[in-house]
Amino acid sequence: xxxxxxxxxxxxxxxxxxxxxxxxxxxxxxxxxxxxxxxxxxxxxxxxxxxxxxxxxxxxxxxxxxxxxxxxxxxxxxxxxxxxxxxxxxxxxxxxxxxxxxxxxxxxxxxxxxxxxxxxxxxxxxxxxxxxxxxxxxxxxxxxxxxxxxxxxxxxxxxxxxxxxxxxxxxxxxxxxxxxxxxxxxxxxxxxxxxxxxxxxxxxxxxxxxxxxxxxxxxxxxxxxxxxxxxxxxxxxxxxxxxxxxxxxxxxxxxxxxxxxxxxxxxxxxxxxxxxxxxxxxxxxxxxxxxxxxxxxxxxxxxxxxxxxxxxxxxxxxxxxxxxxxxxxxxxxxxxxxxxxxxxxxxxxxxxxxxxxxxxxxxxxxxxxxxxxxxxxxxxxxxxxxxxxxxxxxxxxxxxxxxxxxxxxxxxxxxxxxxxxxxxxxxxxxxxxxxxxxxxxxxxxxxxxxxxxxxxxxxxxxxxxxxxxxxxxxxxxxxxxxxxxxxxxxxxxxxxxxxxxxxxxxxxxxxxxxxxxxxxxxxxxxxxxxxxxxxxxxxxxxxxxxxxxxxxxxxxxxxxxxxxxxxxxxxxxxxxxxxxxxxxxxxxxxxxxxxxxxxxxxxxxxxxxxxxxxxxxxxxxxxxxxxxxxxxxxxxxxxxxxxxxxxxxxxxxxxxxxxxxxxxxxxxxxxxxxxxxxxxxxxxxxxxxxxxxxxxxxxxxxxxxxxxxxxxxxxxxxxxxxxxxxxxxxxxxxxxxxxxxxxxxxxxxxxx
Amino acid sequence: xxxxxxxxxxxxxxxxxxxxxxxxxxxxxxxxxxxxxxxxxxxxxxxxxxxxxxxxxxxxxxxxxxxxxxxxxxxxxxxxxxxxxxxxxxxxxxxxxxxxxxxxxxxxxxxxxxxxxxxxxxxxxxxxxxxxxxxxxxxxxxxxxxxxxxxxxxxxxxxxxxxxxxxxxxxxxxxxxxxxxxxxxxxxxxxxxxxxxxxxxxxxxxxxxxxxxxxxxxxxxxxxxxxxxxxxxxxxxx
Numbered sequence: 010x011x012x013x014x015x016x017x018x019x020x021x022x023x024x025x026x027x028x029x030x031x032x033x034x035x036x037x038x039x040x041x042x043x044x045x046x047x048x049x050x051x052x053x054x055x056x057x058x059x060x061x062x063x064x065x066x067x068x069x070x071x072x073x074x075x076x077x078x079x080x081x082x083x084x085x086x087x088x089x090x091x092x093x094x095x096x097x098x099x100x101x102x103x104x105x106x107x108x109x110x111x112x113x114x115x116x117x118x119x120x121x122x123x124x125x126x127x128x129x130x131x132x133x134x135x136x137x138x139x140x141x142x143x144x145x146x147x148x149x150x151x152x153x154x155x156x157x158x159x160x161x162x163x164x165x166x167x168x169x170x171x172x173x174x175x176x177x178x179x180x181x182x183x184x185x186x187x188x189x190x191x192x193x194x195x196x197x198x199x200x201x202x203x204x205x206x207x208x209x210x211x212x213x214x215x216x217x218x219x220x221x222x223x224x225x226x227x228x229x230x231x232x233x234x235x236x237x238x239x240x241x242x243x244x245x246x247x248x249x250x251x252x253x254x255x256x257x258x259x260x261x262x263x264x265x266x267x268x269x270x271x272x273x274x275x276x277x278x279x280x281x282x283x284x285x286x287x288x289x290x291x292x293x294x295x296x297x298x299x300x301x302x303x304x305x306x307x308x309x310x311x312x313x314x315x316x317x318x319x320x321x322x323x324x325x326x327x328x329x330x331x332x333x334x335x336x337x338x339x340x341x342x343x344x345x346x347x348x349x350x351x352x353x354x355x356x357x358x359x360x361x362x363x364x365x366x367x368x369x370x371x372x373x374x375x376x377x378x379x380x381x382x383x384x385x386x387x388x389x390x391x392x393x394x395x396x397x398x399x400x401x402x403x404x405x406x407x408x409x410x411x412x413x414x415x416x417x418x419x420x421x422x423x424x425x426x427x428x429x430x431x432x433x434x435x436x437x438x439x440x441x442x443x444x445x446x447x448x449x450x451x452x453x454x455x456x457x458x459x460x461x462x463x464x465x466x467x468x469x470x471x472x473x474x475x476x477x478x479x480x481x482x483x484x485x486x487x488x489x490x491x492x493x494x495x496x497x498x499x500x501x502x503x504x505x506x507x508x509x510x511x512x513x514x515x516x517x518x519x520x521x522x523x524x525x526x527x528x529x530x531x532x533x534x535x536x537x538x539x540x541x542x543x544x545x546x547x548x549x550x551x552x553x554x555x556x557x558x559x560x561x562x563x564x565x566x567x568x569x570x571x572x573x574x575x576x577x578x579x580x581x582x583x584x585x586x587x588x589x590x591x592x593x594x595x596x597x598x599x600x601x602x603x604x605x606x607x608x609x610x611x612x613x614x615x616x617x618x619x620x621x622x623x624x625x626x627x628x629x630x631x632x633x634x635x636x637x638x639x640x641x642x643x644x645x646x647x648x649x650x651x652x653x654x655x656x657x658x659x660x661x662x663x664x665x666x667x668x669x670x671x672x673x674x675x676x677x678x679x680x681x682x683x684x685x686x687x688x689x690x691x692x693x694x695x696x697x698x699x700x701x702x703x704x705x706x707x708x709x710x711x712x713x714x715x716x717x718x719x720x721x722x723x724x725x726x727x728x729x730x731x732x733x734x735x736x737x738x739x740x741x742x743x744x745x746x747x748x749x750x751x752x753x754x755x756x757x758x759x760x761x
Numbered sequence: 762x763x764x765x766x767x768x769x770x771x772x773x774x775x776x777x778x779x780x781x782x783x784x785x786x787x788x789x790x791x792x793x794x795x796x797x798x799x800x801x802x803x804x805x806x807x808x809x810x811x812x813x814x815x816x817x818x819x820x821x822x823x824x825x826x827x828x829x830x831x832x833x834x835x836x837x838x839x840x841x842x843x844x845x846x847x848x849x850x851x852x853x854x855x856x857x858x859x860x861x862x863x864x865x866x867x868x869x870x871x872x873x874x875x876x877x878x879x880x881x882x883x884x885x886x887x888x889x890x891x892x893x894x895x896x897x898x899x900x901x902x903x904x905x906x907x908x909x910x911x912x913x914x915x916x917x918x919x920x921x922x923x924x925x926x927x928x929x930x931x932x933x934x935x936x937x938x939x940x941x942x943x944x945x946x947x948x949x950x951x952x953x954x955x956x957x958x959x960x961x962x963x964x965x966x967x968x969x970x971x972x973x974x975x976x977x978x979x980x981x982x983x984x985x986x987x988x989x990x991x992x993x994x995x996x997x998x999x
């Protein structure tokens with residue numbers, strides 16, 4: 010009798026003879042029970058997978074994620090389908106998070122500087138040594154009126170914000186939050202316009218007409234995954250008419266490409282366009298009367314007479330007839346939304362620009378209405394803020410000055426977490442020199458970024474996939490949400506969570522610190538902070554026992570209550586000061602181009618430059634990868650005799666310059682030079698260091714008049730050829746266009 | 762089981778060009794890291810990528826986006842030219858690439874009108890630590906063979922086995938390739954077109970539908986829906 014192996018095993022498994030045979034060979038009985046069924050194909054073996062819900066930290070939006078873990082390794086990040094912010098969707102940056110976790114150049118343990126500052130010579134030390142060093146210094150400096158400790162961090166919200174706030178307040182140190190592409194003007198204007206600290210929800214999916222003034226809401230602005238979801242519905246959602254998108258921006262961005270109408274205005278005059286539209290709406294009577302009265306303090310359209318389309322057309326570079334048409338469309342396509350941000354807020358008049366833009370929503374009566382601006386409720390957690398926000402650039406300027414001169418008060422200890430000011434601050438501020446003179450710098454970074462390279466002591470943080478945390482997303486989806494972040498894998502290296510380090514340190518410093526920060530670790534703190542949600546007995550997770558509540562909430566990725574909405578009904582803000590025209594650094598004859606910097610879709614303001622997937626992700630418009638490029642209008646480039654790959658020097662009035670290859674661009678305005686932020690790192694891992702140029706380094710340190718935010722859109726530049734060339738790495742041009750034979754039959758495009 | 766026909770619908774009017782699909786694909790399918798030289802040599806691997814087309818000049822300029830991946834042709838030009846049957850058609854409408862049959866003649870890439878097949882000129886290398894996130898469900902392709910979008914066949918199989926184990930049919934929307942799952946605008950939709958209640962079955966009937974290079978008669982299983990442009994002079998809106 011011929012038996013195949015499979016048939017033999019099958020027989021062996023069921024027959025008494027087989028049992029006897031196996032017993033004789035002393036194979037344990039349980040193996041017989043897991044014998045494969047006879048018909049399964051050989052190549053099928055599903056590995057076990059576990060999915061953990063958490064919160065994405067790749068940008069401030071705070072999307073919900075689920076992470077696929079197999080054999081203790083994080084394999085893939087996907088959007089959490091239940092999480093109200095992103096509903097199962099995710100962007101390129103969020104998807105690339107596993108590369109941050111498994112990055113080959115992570116800092117693997119605490120280190121102390123041995124060589125000169127910035128020399129890159131480090132000695133590995135133990136956590137005991139590192140913490141002794143830090144605690145010793147903090148103890149020594151505490152209480153001395155002459156000495157100061159400054160904690161510089163990324164914009165924080167949620168429980169971590171509470172922790173840092175209590176720590177710095179009880180200790181008596183200062184804290185500053187840093188973001189390279191300053192949004193201080195936008196945040197302040199949103200607060201004035203809607204009377205609330207938290208950023209509202211823009212209900213794009215239910216709007217008929219969206220007018221965006223410089224807001225790159227499909228790329229990096231506030232909550233891009235959420236806005237992309239909205240955008241898809243806005244265009245082709247079921248049971249609705251296709252929405253119309255108008256984008257106002259001097260540069261041809263992804264939003265301009267997607268818009269039905271692109272309005273290239275002169276940089277910084279976006280608010281003037283908005284006011285001119287407001288004037289049209291008020292004078293033809295289509296504006297909401299109450300809002301119009303409120304905005305102009307009762308004076309009506311007369312108050313805005315100086316912004317009539319005829320008067321401003323030459324200032325903003327948009328014909329009067331078009332302004333009138335835009336205003337009429339904005340009023341007649343209801344509901345409509347006006348949003349603004351990006352470079353439009355990054356001018357010396359950024360705040361007033363934004364205030365004018367957001368006021369348009371009141372004039373068409375769409376604040377608090379479906380398809381308009383929906384206000385977000387306050388945080389459901391006591392003491393835990395739902396809003397973050399960076400310290401404006403002007404405060405950073407002062408800090409740099411203090412580091413350099415020790416006046417008016419020295420900085421004895423600088424703690425840096427999640428912020429890289431040395432990369433983002435304009436070179437004119439000379440932060441490098443100041444940091445070189447700093448007394449002692451402690452960095453908590455997972456990567457050797459520019460600021461960390463200048464540190465004296467490094468206490469590396471976990472990555473977000475190894476840490477506990479919580480979040481109150483901003484902007485929220487119009488109702489209350491709390492996200493929970495949990496470690497999906499065991500920490501890979503000898504790193505410690507920043508929050509845990511702060512808690513340990515607090516306990517060592519003194520009993521008052523230990524009392525203010527009573528938790529043993531971040532997990533406990535997050536658990537404690539959500540206890541009130543358990544007690545509230547409402548929302549997506551309810552349970553009698555707190556332990557059950559906690560486990561359910563972790564499993565779901567958090568807690569939310571779609572009924573907990575804002576009931577505020579704000580009134581339109583008064584224009585107390587007439588919106589100013591923008592001031593630029595550099596005169597037009599000498600510096601003929603506006604430098605419009607934009608956050609890279611993949612690397613944003615530079616924080617994603619260390620991940621190879623993001624470096625290799627083509628820019629959607631130019632398709633360039635791995636490098637910086639300079640967008641010059643194709644016709645202008647031709648006049649200048651420049652072709653793609655010619656390296657040009659882009660020089661600002663302060664004498665600072667960068668060099669990068671030209672990408673002749675058919676879309677960009679002839680007055681504008683567009684350069685993406687994100688590249689030009691001198692450090693920050695092998696994938697980022699030494700490639701491309703950082704346009705943020707050459708801008709003039711002009712600030713928004715109202716908020717002190719950095720006016721990173723206000724610098725004019727001149728461009729000169731260097732005579733050198735380099736091939737631009739890009740995706741386009743790879744495929745040769747298929748030629749169609751003349752006379753070949755062409756089938757109709759619609760299917761029969 | 763044999764009656765399924767997998768179809769992807771790409772709504773160009775929803776697509777914003779955000780490129781989430783590109784990274785989603787690379788993360789799921791163990792694509793090699795595209796270093797700078799691979800772009801300069803036009804050898805970058807993107808099973809799905811966004812094509813950008815320029816129309817007009819400043820200020821009346823438009824850029825159009827079209828996600829492009831293997832079209833899983835019903836009448837695939839890549840299949841008959843393969844001397845070793847490394848690429849064939851399976852009973853669910855997929856154009857399948859069998860890696861361990863491929864000998865690297867590259868005839869299929871030559872014959873693909875959409876230029877969505879990629880040849881491994883080099884051994885794929887990752888830094889040791891980055892190997893941790895490689896997907897165990899997907900083969901790492903060796904040097905000298907051809908690869909392309911599979912509609913994430915490993916996900917189809919995983920869910921099919923699960924459904925079989927639970928003694929039921931696959932539900933509409935249960936299987937999504939990685940790009941479809943990530944796509945924030947829902948420009949990409951995937952499903953079994955033979956299931957008349959599925960989302961794709963309805964979308965393929967949309968009057969905006971078309972095939973890429975339809976005149977070639979390749980009968981792709983990727984159906985595009987036209988971008989709508991209310992300002993276009995052409996009355997068709999295309």
